[in-house]
Amino acid sequence: MKITLYCGGEIFAVETVAEEGGALFSVNEQPYGVEVLSLREGSLTLLVDGHPVRVYTASRNRKILVALLGKVYEFAEAGGGAKGFALDSGRRSPEVLSPMPGKILEVCVTEGKRVEEGEPLLLLEAMKMENILEAEGSALVKRVHVRVGDVVEPGQILVELEFGD
Amino acid sequence: MFRKILIANRGEIAIRIIRTCREMGIQTVAVYSEADRSSLHVPMADEAVSIGPPEASESYLKMDTLIQAALRTGAQAIHPGYGFLSENALFARKVQDAGLVFIGPSPQTLAAVGDKVLARKTVAGAGVPVAPAIEDLGMDFSSLQAGARHLGYPLLIKACGGGGGKGMRRVQREEDLAEALAAAQREAEAAFGTGEVYLEKYLERPRHVEVQILGDHYGRHVHLGERECSIQRRYQKIVEETPSPAVSETLRQELTRAALKVAEVASYTNAGTVEFMLDREGRFYFLEVNARLQVEHPITEWVTGVDLVRAQISVAAGEPLPFTQQDLQPRGHALECRLYAEDPANHFFPSTGKVLRWVEPGGPGVRVDSGVEEGSEISVYYDPLIAKISTWGQDRESARRRMVVALEHCALLGPITNLEFLLQILSHPAFIAGETHTAFIPEHFSSWKPSLSKHAPLAALAAALIQGQRGLRPKTQEAGIERGLPSPWQNLGAWRVGL
Numbered sequence: 161m162k163i164t165l166y167c168g169g170e171i172f173a174v175e176t177v178a179e180e181g182g183a184l185f186s187v188n189e190q191p192y193g194v195e196v197l198s199l200r201e202g203s204l205t206l207l208v209d210g211h212p213v214r215v216y217t218a219s220r221n222r223k224i225l226v227a228l229l230g231k232v233y234e235f236a237e238a239g240g241g242a243k244g245f246a247l248d249s250g251r252r253s254p255e256v257l258s259p260m261p262g263k264i265l266e267v268c269v270t271e272g273k274r275v276e277e278g279e280p281l282l283l284l285e286a287m288k289m290e291n292i293l294e295a296e297g298s299a300l301v302k303r304v305h306v307r308v309g310d311v312v313e314p315g316q317i318l319v320e321l322e323f324g325d
Numbered sequence: 326m327f328r329k330i331l332i333a334n335r336g337e338i339a340i341r342i343i344r345t346c347r348e349m350g351i352q353t354v355a356v357y358s359e360a361d362r363s364s365l366h367v368p369m370a371d372e373a374v375s376i377g378p379p380e381a382s383e384s385y386l387k388m389d390t391l392i393q394a395a396l397r398t399g400a401q402a403i404h405p406g407y408g409f410l411s412e413n414a415l416f417a418r419k420v421q422d423a424g425l426v427f428i429g430p431s432p433q434t435l436a437a438v439g440d441k442v443l444a445r446k447t448v449a450g451a452g453v454p455v456a457p458a459i460e461d462l463g464m465d466f467s468s469l470q471a472g473a474r475h476l477g478y479p480l481l482i483k484a485c486g487g488g489g490g491k492g493m494r495r496v497q498r499e500e501d502l503a504e505a506l507a508a509a510q511r512e513a514e515a516a517f518g519t520g521e522v523y524l525e526k527y528l529e530r531p532r533h534v535e536v537q538i539l540g541d542h543y544g545r546h547v548h549l550g551e552r553e554c555s556i557q558r559r560y561q562k563i564v565e566e567t568p569s570p571a572v573s574e575t576l577r578q579e580l581t582r583a584a585l586k587v588a589e590v591a592s593y594t595n596a597g598t599v600e601f602m603l604d605r606e607g608r609f610y611f612l613e614v615n616a617r618l619q620v621e622h623p624i625t626e627w628v629t630g631v632d633l634v635r636a637q638i639s640v641a642a643g644e645p646l647p648f649t650q651q652d653l654q655p656r657g658h659a660l661e662c663r664l665y666a667e668d669p670a671n672h673f674f675p676s677t678g679k680v681l682r683w684v685e686p687g688g689p690g691v692r693v694d695s696g697v698e699e700g701s702e703i704s705v706y707y708d709p710l711i712a713k714i715s716t717w718g719q720d721r722e723s724a725r726r727r728m729v730v731a732l733e734h735c736a737l738l739g740p741i742t743n744l745e746f747l748l749q750i751l752s753h754p755a756f757i758a759g760e761t762h763t764a765f766i767p768e769h770f771s772s773w774k775p776s777l778s779k780h781a782p783l784a785a786l787a788a789a790l791i792q793g794q795r796g797l798r799p800k801t802q803e804a805g806i807e808r809g810l811p812s813p814w815q816n817l818g819a820w821r822v823g824l
Binding site (some may be wrong): 167174185187194213230235236261314 | 508671739761777786
């Protein structure tokens, strides 16, 4: 088995190599001795180099979610990841997507405007609070897809930026 | 004692109230909006009434619908929980006029303390210190600017009609005043139905300390100690503890004495919280009264052994307080963390979606108040609180370590949560040292991003095994992936590999 996974902008190449009826596991060429203690719907217990490891798992949109010691990892498989999904949840993504359902209260930029990091792009009203969406870096505003008063869905494209000075 | 109570709320607090009612042998009526049809609180009650569309304004805030539901089901009292209509004087009045009991303070008290500016004036008159402020904004803008200049920047704009961070803005400079005022007024109008705001002096790195009070209908008041709630984001608390590491025994006497004075002057009945700000010199100022049961009440229950919901119901039923101030001797230390469906790496924006996996921590000294289960849908209609996890220990450090272990054993897959963020707060040297203040998060965690930990390869291993297992079923070949045999699943169990 050879599987390449992405998470948080990093690559994890997981391999097993057939070897006399058993196999060796490696993650990014680091070897691990692995025994599966249990596998259930939603949880997996492994013995890794003698250390027991319990993870909780779920899959969504062809991604695998893993919870381990208070952290959640979202793995996408190389060649099989969801189309158009930014690897690290949209940070520094040229597409500014709506993080939640809401209403556009104010559009602070126009197409062709240069913005600096932290500069407000839009004011979005949701859950009775006003949220300011800011530019994540110096960029040029390529396209503005919404107008004041528009009701938007999570994941909807609001503004397109072109990063760089 | 009541035979039947209607709980005019949802989520974890509805569950909390239902639990105590059942323990007291009181029948319960749950209400649910269309978005809450499959919510946990519904089947916990004896009866359930559908109250309308998902929007709170069309369901949980519909006073007449709630009162009608109570009358139809024969409930004698309504417990409003927190948020929604819990501090609404008009609702309390309507409930009473319908011949029902409102489990909370009287409509008069709610009106008196609900107006934040009036409350300030009232307690100041009783000798309780209040933060410097400009309360009446009905003047022309240049006079307001002059007043604000005199008050000093930075300052806070706060809503008169309610709290929870809504309608609140910090203003750093005079140039930002007009815009911040307009934004705060808009937000306040949307949240509380009134855009009235006031300006308050912003204290540098203050601590938010509040005192739990309880009053019965016989004029008796007690306090149940203070809570430290300084760890906040967007003016909402996410970590609370009791006792406060910043409060000496002397200061505690002064704070609780002031809180009882407020209770007295407001003729306060039922449960409430008196909020104070502590400045860096240890001076305290009255902020407001929260005339309801608060989200963080579990930590007070931990150290006092008092069931606050039971106390609320008893008082509302006309019973005298079953304990005196001397009977209340807090023991140990308690902490609470609020697990929210939000993204701390993205301005704490709420995260929605289905809960795919939810594992609650447990064990001695650990309490979980949760309103979700696997399959629950976290929606935009309501507060994205998933659960409150609280721990008790003999001392602060024991309670803290217990919390860390509990959070490490907690898992939620689906919406993004602040779990990792909470763990980092709890493990931060400043937190361990008790150096909590309201700017804690901006100071230590500004532009926080989750980091890949040393355990990431293990998680990748697990993910690969899951994915590899899926590949056993016939699937279209995907470019670049090899799914060669042997697969570990062929002999699952005592299959050992490696060195």
